Amino acid sequence: MSLIIDIEKTLGNFSLDVHFKAENEVLGLLGASGSGKTMTLKCIAGVITPDRGHIELDSQVLFDSEKKINLSPQKRRVGLLFQNYALFPNMTVWQNIRTGLLRDHMGRASADAAVKDIIEKLRLTGLEKHKPWQLSGGQQQRTALARILISAPQIILLDEPLSALDSCLRWEVETQLSDILAEYGKTVILVSHDRDEIYRLCSRASAMTGGCAGQPVPVEEMFERPSSISEALLSGCKNISRARRLTSRTLLAQDWGTVLKTDREIPENLCGVGLHATDLCPSWSGKNENSIRCHIEKRISDPLYDIYLLRPQSGDWPEGEDHFKTISNLPQAEDSASSRLLRMDCPKNSSQPFSKEQELTVSMPCQKLMFFT
Numbered sequence: 001m002s003l004i005i006d007i008e009k010t011l012g013n014f015s016l017d018v019h020f021k022a023e024n025e026v027l028g029l030l031g032a033s034g035s036g037k038t039m040t041l042k043c044i045a046g047v048i049t050p051d052r053g054h055i056e057l058d059s060q061v062l063f064d065s066e067k068k069i070n071l072s073p074q075k076r077r078v079g080l081l082f083q084n085y086a087l088f089p090n091m092t093v094w095q096n097i098r099t100g101l102l103r104d105h106m107g108r109a110s111a112d113a114a115v116k117d118i119i120e121k122l123r124l125t126g127l128e129k130h131k132p133w134q135l136s137g138g139q140q141q142r143t144a145l146a147r148i149l150i151s152a153p154q155i156i157l158l159d160e161p162l163s164a165l166d167s168c169l170r171w172e173v174e175t176q177l178s179d180i181l182a183e184y185g186k187t188v189i190l191v192s193h194d195r196d197e198i199y200r201l202c203s204r205a206s207a208m209t210g211g212c213a214g215q216p217v218p219v220e221e222m223f224e225r226p227s228s229i230s231e232a233l234l235s236g237c238k239n240i241s242r243a244r245r246l247t248s249r250t251l252l253a254q255d256w257g258t259v260l261k262t263d264r265e266i267p268e269n270l271c272g273v274g275l276h277a278t279d280l281c282p283s284w285s286g287k288n289e290n291s292i293r294c295h296i297e298k299r300i301s302d303p304l305y306d307i308y309l310l311r312p313q314s315g316d317w318p319e320g321e322d323h324f325k326t327i328s329n330l331p332q333a334e335d336s337a338s339s340r341l342l343r344m345d346c347p348k349n350s351s352q353p354f355s356k357e358q359e360l361t362v363s364m365p366c367q368k369l370m371f372f373t
């Protein structure tokens with residue numbers, strides 16, 4: 001089973017340009033609000049018609065602009081779960097699920113058996129006669145999933161499946177969803193703006209920005225070695241600087257006003273460098289390699305970390321090499337005041353908290369630096 005999507009669509013001022021292939025896997029689309037995630041799902045489901053391109057599911061063409069193929073949503077065998085689940089409010093759980101069974105040839109007894117079976121599987125037993133407003137968020141979500149699963153879809157599309165749930169219920173429902181998707185075993189496209197959710201539920205993910213989807217990569221890779229600034233931002237990297245390659249193992253981090261040494265080859269077309277906030281650490285031995293003197297602008301306490309916002313002290317680099325001198329002539333980033341602040345997350349109780357307004361030398365471990373091209 002595989003999905004091939006290669007489409008373009010313009011709606012008003014927004015342009016969608018999406019090309020990727022998904023196998024039997026849970027593939028995540030990670031993007032900020034308005035990046036085109038829902039529109040992508042609607043194009044696959046046949047609710048929106050692309051201007052150009054091709055969509056193919058398991059060798060069956062669902063849409064092809066040149067060949068003038070455009071299967072109706074009913075013929076696509078796509079299960080689309082909307083953000084708000086879209087249950088019929090005047091129908092019971094049983095009736096809602098029953099509407100997923102479109103096979104007319106199925107006798108009443110087999111249809112009833114199929115509904116009963118899926119109700120048991122999704123732990124909805126006892127709720128058959130409830131209307132959607134009598135259900136919790138998790139039960140509504142399972143009812144909507146049951147309605148999709150009973151229709152034996154060739155692919156499942158989940159649009160922010162957990163966003164309607166409060167944080168207490170979310171974890172429980174996410175665990176159940178993960179089991180249901182594993183049992184389903186075919187292609188699932190899961191849309192979310194929550195990086196942790198994508199990491200836990202998906203095997204690969206694509207970063208969506210401004211209507212464009214990046215090539216899907218294993219989730220571990222997107223989070224540990226993002227290749228572009230947009231992937232890094234979406235995966236939660238808080239420290240990003242424009243950067244230029246100086247030698248195969250040194251780079252100029254323009255927004256941090258420093259030269260950094262690396263433990264591996266720097267790509268020729270380097271444009272940025274990043275470091276997770278949890279990888280930036282105090283340099284206990286004072287000034288050493290890849291360390292920057294900073295001024296603590298702010299300390300924020302959260303349940304697990306002491307979060308520090310640090311202003312690098314510009315001009316704090318060794319003398320004697322030509323490329324160091326070029327730093328002071330570089331233009332600042334557009335919003336220079338905030339973009340130059342570094343964020344350092346120190347686990348609570350790992351050390352005595354530093355105080356605001358203090359000077360601190362921090363270290364950027366070379367093996368943790370991420371290169372963006």
Ligand SMILES: Nc1ncnc2c1ncn2[C@@H]1O[C@H](COP(=O)(O)OP(=O)(O)OP(=O)(O)O)[C@@H](O)[C@H]1O
Pocket residue numbers: 011012013014031032033034035036037038039040193
């Ligand atoms: N029918 C339409 N006409 C014009 N513009 C539209 C239409 N539908 C969506 N858009 C625009 O397309 C963009 C992408 O919308 P989409 O719903 O795909 O975003 P999203 O990534 O799913 O966001 P969210 O996470 O907020 O749901 C938005 O800027 C939206 O305003």
